[in-house]
Amino acid sequence: MDATFGVILLLISWVCALYGLVAALRGAKRANTALIESARNATIIILPLLTVALCLLIIQLGTGEFGTQYVWAVTDRSMPTYLKITATWGGQQGSLLFWAWIMAAFNAFALLRNWQREQHLMPYVVATLSGTLLFFMTLVTFWENPFAQFWQSPDQSVQIATLFGPSAVLSAISQPITNLANLPGAIGIVFDGFIPWGAPPDYGALTPLDGRGLNPLLRHPGMIIHPPMLYIGFVGFTIPFAFAIAALAAGDLTDEWIRATRRWTLVAWLFLSFGLILGGWWAYDVLGWGGYWGWDPVENAAFMPWLTGTAFLHSVMIQEKRGMLKRWNMVLIILTFLQVILGTFATRSGFVSSVHSFAQSAIGPLFFIALVVATIVSFALLAKRWDALKSDQQLDGLLSRETMFLLNNLVFVSLNVAIFLYTYWPVITEVLAESIPTVERSSVGPEVYEATTAPLFLAMLFLMGVAPLVAWKITRWKRLGSAMVYPTLAAVTLGALIYLLGARNPWALIGYMVCFLVAAVTIMEFHRGAAARVKAHDEHYASALWTLITRDRRRYGGYMIHLGVVIIALGIISIETYQVETQQALRPGQTISLNNYVLEYEQLERFTATDGRDVTQAQAVVYRNGTEIAQITPRIDFHPNGQPMSIPAKVSNLAGDDFYVLLIAWELVDFSQATFKVYYNPLINWIWGGGAVFALGIIIAAWPDFAEERRAAVQRAAKADTAHRNLAGAAGD
Amino acid sequence: MAQVASRDLPIELEENAGGRTKFLVGGGLLLAAVVYLIVGNLMNGQQYFVTVDQLVAGDYTGEQVRASGVVLGETIQYDGETLSFEMAHLPTSAADIADEGGLAEALHQAANVQGASRVTVVLFDEPKPDLLQHEAQAIVTGYLDADGVFYADDLLLKCPTRYEDALPEQVGEALP
Structure with missing residues (x-):
């Protein structure tokens, strides 16, 4: 054709x-x-x-x-x-x-x-x-x-x-x-x-x-699924956005649009989350720098809508339960959509330089126009309905589920603001430098991102541990305190155990303990619900747990997602604080030792692969505690006319740690000496494993419940009837 | 940090008229803390992006900066431990680069300006990257010492590859 x-x-x-x-x-x-x-x-x-x-x-x-x-x-x-x-x-x-x-x-x-x-x-x-x-x-x-x-x-x-x-x-x-x-x-x-x-x-x-x-x-195989996942995630947020805009335009300011799009939002969120994790896996597996996330503008561009999307998923619960935050939810979904467009624009146009950027293209100005139009239309509609979107109720107690969600939103939006500011800082300073002579062009390195986001992520984790124990409207501090006793004890005990095992970094210890707290609270929530069912219905514990989850998928899927986050967080804290690396040039037979691992270099070989790559490959043996555990072949690929790529080789252990080896150079003269960079990446595989639990949680939460849908359809019909009558009444005024 | 601040707030449970103020004060404090965190880290950690001209002028001597220039191929030296090369001034603005017909052309021109300012870059214990070649763009992070040498701890190289071209190199394979 x-x-x-x-x-x-x-x-x-x-x-x-x-x-x-x-x-x-x-x-x-x-x-x-x-x-x-x-x-x-x-x-x-x-x-x-x-x-x-x-x-x-x-x-x-x-x-x-x-x-x-x-x-x-x-x-x-x-x-x-x-x-x-x-x-x-x-x-x-x-x-x-x-x-x-x-x-x-x-x-x-x-x-x-x-x-x-x-x-x-x-x-x-x-x-x-x-x-x-x-x-x-x-x-x-x-x-x-x-x-x-x-x-x-x-x-x-x-x-x-x-x-x-x-x-x-x-x-x-x-x-x-x-x-x-x-x-x-x-x-x-x-x-x-x-x-x-x-x-x-x-x-x-x-x-x-x-x-x-x-x-x-x-x-790379990761490239088969990473871009489609991200695209599905990005595009998926158009559906809730369209319904939000429709609600504003039609003047139907009930939470109808939220209910209608809840599953669409979850699907978009699932794919975006999955795409982000796969992107990290690809970076770790292919880019050969021992890391998984580099605060690159394109990674950030995909992460920012995820942040507002996550804030949105949480704060709509307040609107559904209490009729509050209606304006805020509109703002969040509009921002999510705009950031999807902005992210695509920023990376497609060469506006922000990045390892991901496609070649510069003429479509930059078009994206800019689209962004301006979408912003004006969305916020004009929002302004038009501003008064009608008043909260039905006021916040009651300082300690309540509502304030927990508000704090959650504050954390997510702060992360978004920080990452936005840092990502576009080179652009902002470049523009300012042209008109104000005292401003100098500058950029922001990963350390700045880490210094700002680490406390915010910690706060987010802590909220995940406390919020499920706080009731709607108002909770007494004493009540929360007594609910926290066992989880806190569990967290402190495990923290002490880890300290005895040798972890001394105070920030890492605090991070680990907060993770354990969240895990304990979440597991207790599952247990409490299941135990209550066992008592009330005389069920077997496993079947009680199953019924519990299937009866309230949204809630327990949500907790499962929290558990996934905890597992990911444990991986991130470990690799960020306890990653070790070393670099050495070796002759055949020489070794590098790192922790309890030894790398023995055997020989170098060179060949041309079927797809035209020139491959230089090192053969090496890895020993753990003196026993040979693997033969590995880290290599460098030269694609004709492309850039050389160092492809790592790695050996994982049962705990999820990686011994990660890069061949980075070799001696051209006698073609035998080779330089290796070796990393020990503790618990890195927990990030991918946690990602799987996370995704499973979203699938549970988003799984369609047909019986519930039929019930809801009946309710909706009744409600729509009333709404129509109200609208007709309003039109008659 | 959110949790620390919220614990500092007055613990009142009665529903009262001052409820709103309580939320406003608490929210305001938290917001201030977050702004301080975001802006403070930015101001402490930002790295100025400078050209070779600016380095040579001496305004940034001793300061941690990111500098960009075009690599001069014949100056590259590597003894297995110390890597050094000279880079010449390269205009940094995207508009300039576009005016000069894309990155490859801009780099080519910059490398051939007579009397352009140059700076020597030195890196220790790094392998020699394959991309380090004549007319590559080098982006180095480090500082210019009083001896006029730029001591870098990070080297990024950009080479215009053929993946940016839109047209095949050879013509004349047209099918009838």
Whole structure:
């Protein structure tokens, strides 16, 4: 199939998104149900259109259609098939199409699932969703088209053009009569081998014999799932955002929009969390610097919406339970969405330099415009409903679940503000330096991030330990104190044990004890609930626990997530305070010792891999307590014309510690001496394990409960009835 | 720190008219603490980003900074322990680099300016990175000593790779 077919699919999708936006807004204004339904259908139909386009791109990547510029840019003949397929998101154009496709899928499923239930919100939901998709479709169709092809002019210069590149459109407008002559060509677009409309007729298609190949950094199994996870997470937050905007626009300021989107928010959050953890795993496994998180602008860009999203997930509970914080929740979901767009913008445009940045591109200004439009529309709507979003109630006690959630929000938002300020500090100082001579350009290193976020993370952990024990409205300090006795005892005992085992860093000890406190409180919550069921229903303990979790998935899924966080935190505290490293040049037979591990270097070998890499590989043996436990081969890959990459080798133990070895240099002269950097990373694998528990918790919390849904549907019907009557009454005033 | 501050607040449980003030005072204190934490760390820890011209002018001698320049290939020396090279002034603003036709072109031009200011960079106990080559952009973190040598503890290198080009190098493989 021809890439031109892809261009046409994109163009039709773009038209559908535009129609969806316009028709939904007009339909809402005129209360025209037929128009609104047709807007919905236009939005839904984009999914099959983009699915075909995406399949076409994947086929082109798989079969090596190098005449398509994107295929040439991210694949070559020697790459394995799975990498050719994952190259779909290995570059700018492909990842934007992939992004748009995920958004189309979310849009279609959200509209189908929620259509009946939240009908009054739907016109604006459709408008927001198709408006957002329209923006991405504009980028992917007119600016970053993955189906753009190489064309060669008679003077042998090469150009990249799609069927209707912006210049071709302009020339089509200015030369309508000339272009009429090209119409047969335009009709023949579904067939192979014709000249694109708008290109001079003596241009010929150009098909390079081989592609350039995927950036070596992206040739890793982690890259198969990390970007899609992040994209799904990013895009997923569009659904709650659309419902929030719809609630503001429609003036339905009940917490209907929150209930309607709770699971969508959880799904988005699940994927974003998972994407972040996978990104850390990829960095640890591939980037070869012994770390997993470097406060890189792109990591931060993905982390910031996660922070506001997490704050949102917690603070909506106050709105649902007490009718408070309505304005704040709107602000949080709007900020989450804006940070998704800002993050994409910042990393796509070269606005902030980063190891992840795609090559600089013209789409920066477009993102900026979209960001400004989204900000103005969202906050104008919020301002319009500001008074109507008043809290139903006031805070009662200083010590209450509400204040715990408020403190939680304070911590998450503070983290967000700090990371935002630090990430964009080089940009801020650069802009200021241009107008104010006393300001100098500066940047912020990881130490600054760590110094600020460590106490905030500790506060977050502490709140996780205390909040579940604090009741709504008001709790007496004494009551909280007595509930805390056993968990505190457990935490202090375990802390003392760790001290005796040799941990002396006071900050690490405080961190460990807070982790144990949270774990104890959380496990006690499970136990208390299960024990009560055993007593009341005479159940077996295990089945009581199971029923407990399935009856209140949201609550116990939430606790499971807390346990996951504790496990991750234990890993992070350990590696941050007790990581040790050493570096040494070795001759064959020499060794490096680190803790109870010994690395013995045997020999160096060099070969060319099937995909064209030049590999220099060291063979070494690892001993633990004097016993041989593994043969490892840390290596350096030279991709032709790429950067050399040090690929680590590691050995894990049962506790989850890693002995992590990097080959960093070798002597060219006699080709036998090699320099190794060796890390001992305590409990690093707890981060990945905790991530799995975390994800399981979200799945439990988000799992659909069909019986509950039926009950809720009945309630909603009754409520909607009242709401409609109220609205009718209000309109009559 | 949030928990420390909240414990300092007056412990009152009665519902009273002063309830709001209580929350405002507590919230205000916490907010102030957080702002202090965020801004204080930023002011203490920020690293100024300077050019070779600025280093040579002597304004930053002894201060921990990040400096950027273009590597001059013939000056690279490595004896297995000490790595040293000279780097020449490179304009830092993105606009300048764009004006000069992208990073590769900007680096090429900067390396060939006659009489451009230069500084010697020294690193200890580091392997020689493969990217350290003529006309690479070096970003070093460290300080300029009074002897005019920049002692770096971190070296980042940027080379324009072919992954930035949009067009194939060779033309003429067009199929009929």
